[in-house]
Amino acid sequence: MLNIENLHVATGDKPILKGLDLDVPTGEVHAIMGPNGAGKSTLAYALGGRPGYEVTDGSATFAGKDLLEMDPHERAAAGLFLGFQYPVEIPGVSMLQFLRESLNAQRRTRGEEELSGADFIRLAKEQAGALGLAPDMLKRPVNVGFSGGEKKRAEMVQMGIMAPKFAILDETDSGLDIDALKAVGEGINRIMRAPDKGVLLITHYQRLLDYVQPDKVHVLSAGRIVKSGGPDLALQLEREGYAEVVA
């Protein structure tokens, strides 16, 4: 579903990803772990088309299409969802308005009909409820004044509303309390565990993987995937540390 070959990405002229290969087949959940500064968020941003993250070599295809040719909003409409490590605050724009306009923009890009106001509200409330986010928070400006954990829950609510084909989740588990971690883990399973979907989970900790069992675990270090394995690899990393496992 997501095929990445020999990906090179630079930010501000500094090469960060240096020949990264990764293949996530449809229906699978893959986890990426790796030391701080390894390039995990850079991978997420490059796949999401963030300006300033320049792909200097390699390819990335998503559901058979050249991902790198698409504008960021087209990638979203094609079914790619990026859960941000640091969700962005947008003062003055309510969560509801933001998501309704976003979802309908995606639908227009896909040539689908827009969702009515009432149908959208129903969908948003349902998703907020499922993630344990008070529906009133959807009336507040996007992420403004949300706690760290609320922001991550809200990212999952957004994912539930967008119902993407593929999600790249960048440290969605960081900053969550025990209950929120459980809610987020169950949310990922509920929204994304399906034979026609896929997930790339960027994480530092095994605890999220207790809820969302990965099919494969990869170690990203210094801009490359240096080791891949089954779920056991995450446990081994947690026990022994990167230096030991990667050496």
Add this chain to the structure above:
Amino acid sequence: MTAPLPTRADEAFRYADIKALGEVWDDLGPPETVEIAAHKSLQQTWLPSGDPIDVKRARIVIEQGAALELYALNAADRYGRIELDVTLHAGADFAFRAANVGSGDATLEVVTVVRHVAPDATSTQTVRSVLGHKAVGSYLGQVAVAREAQKTNSEQDIKAMLLSREATANAKPELEIYADDVACAHGATVGELDAMQLYYAAARGLPPAQAKALLLEGFIGGLWDALGEDSEIAALARTRLRELTR
């Protein structure tokens, strides 16, 4: 007899488009007079006339314990000017929420004098400018607090967003205070659309023009909160912003 046409040497016209003003000057007439009787309250909304040159001037007196809420959208294609001279008596309240939204080579300005002549009055001015192309948007605001006007509370909150390198924003809040027990706050900022916010919106599926329009709506939207997002002024401002980002 009409007064002579001002020049840019007049402080209140330092950013004005004098040529445009000259074209309407003889037909302008004296400023409209608005008087709010003691303990009454009034809400007014000023929409753009639709003419390329759109000058609105008012002398406003808010009597003891009275209140005025004034909403204005300044969005003429060539020259828009909103000029207010407001006098507040004891315990009066003046709330002014205005936006300059301009593109092309429009010159838009809000020029206010707010006179606190008696104790306990409150004035809040919130002005947002969104300027594209070569537009110029200005705020000149004087708050004068007389010696008798103790416990005056005044605020000028001025922000501008520039959408192009050639657009210009001017902000000049001025305080003239003769009382000693007052709270007068003022702040002015100029900025650009935030790249990370734009990217976040794009990542959720919004095409660039729509993402910009949404962020700008957020920037000025708070002005009309009390009127609701379906009010005529909010809808008109939204339309203007969409035109600006297309």
